[in-house]
Amino acid sequence: MKNVLIIDGAENCTYDVFQLNDNEFIQVFGNKEIVFVEDLVADETSKAFYDPIFTGMWGRRIDKKDVIGIHGTIFYEQYYKKRHFPGGSWDG
DSSP: OEEEEEEOSOTTOOOOEEEEOHHHHHHHHTTOSEEEHHHHTSSHHHHHHHHHHHHHHHTOEEOGGGOOOOOEEEESSOGGGGGGSGGGSOOO
16 A cells, blocks of 8 residues: 545645555556646546545555555645746656
């Protein structure tokens, strides 16, 4: 399992950590460490592909004190921050 930090646009966001299995992680991140959800779900076809992955992930929240490493970060409703990353995404 891979630990994923979620950073969303809510003012009361706690930046929770969720888990993806190895296959899901590759499908979401590829070789990146940071992704913007708006890039993943740009159209209805991609939404249909990623919905089951994210639905499963939301059920696998892990308490931060139990986290050993963060493998990736997903930004939600923070697309304006993308310009701060090389090539518009994080290359590592």
